[in-house]
Amino acid sequence: MNKKQQAAAYDSGHERGRPREFDVDKVIAATSNTFFQQGYHATSIDDLCKATGLARGSLYGVFGDKKKMLLAALELFTQGALTRLSDNLKSEPGREGIHKALLHYTRVATSVTRKRGCLITNTALEMLPQDEEISGKIEAVFRKMSALLADAIVQGQTTAAFNAGLDSKATANFLLCMIQGMRVVGKVYSERELKQVVALTLKILD
Structure with missing residues (x-):
């Protein structure tokens, strides 16, 4: 949804017939943070109302149900994740770009505020x-991440930064698995330990 988009809704605490405007993306960000902290099943509609400052009717009016709220949160979160990876x-180019991208994950995976992992x-x-619908959404994100990594590997191969014999798609999937693994292992491992993994990974690409 457009960041400037606003929605009007009627909340029970407001004067009857008087709409309240709110920024949809800010509401999605608030629901995203709640799902991130508590998980989907443990999050109630009351939790989401508290996080967003909106009444049930407003949330249902914009999103439809809790499942659609999660899908919207995933969409907003993944847009940011894909943009950061691409940037x-x-x-x-090539090796240094992949190195920078991997180091980013060592930091976010081990930071105090991200010990809970990622959404x-x-x-x-x-x-x-x-859940097939959620599965399709997450598969699409992973495949986009892998495609970005594969492009970077091919670029590195053209400049002899990486082994020309590497299968770019398989190697990209390997890097994706490592990234997701760091998201989990980073809950208990230090940034220094994950940086050692990154250094070994880059040697594998030689």
């Missing part, structure tokens, strides 16, 4: 493979 990979990873662990 890091493109900031420097994508946590949702995958909680809801897959039982």
Whole structure:
């Protein structure tokens, strides 16, 4: 949804017939943070109302139900995640871009505020493979991440930064698995330990 988009809704605490305007993306960000902290099943509609400052009718009026709120939260979260990955990979060509991207994950995976993991990873662990709709959403994100990594590998191969014999798609999937693994292992490992993993990974690409 457009960041400037606003929605009008009627809350029970407001004067009858008087709409309240709110920024939809800010509401999605608040629901995203709540799902991130508590997980989907443990989050109630009352929790989401408290986090967003909106009444049930307003939330249902914009999103439809709790499941759609999670889908909207995943969409907003993944847009940011894909943009950051793309920016890091493109900031420097080939090897240095991948190195920068991987170091980003060592930091966020081990930071005090991110010890709970990430919304994508946590949702995958909680809801897959039982929920086909969520599964499709997360698979699409992972495949986009892998495609970005594969492009960076090919670029590195053209400049002899990486082994020309590497299968770019398989190697990208390997890096994706490592990134998601750091998201989980970072709950208990230090940034220094994950940086050692990154250094070993780059040697594998030689």
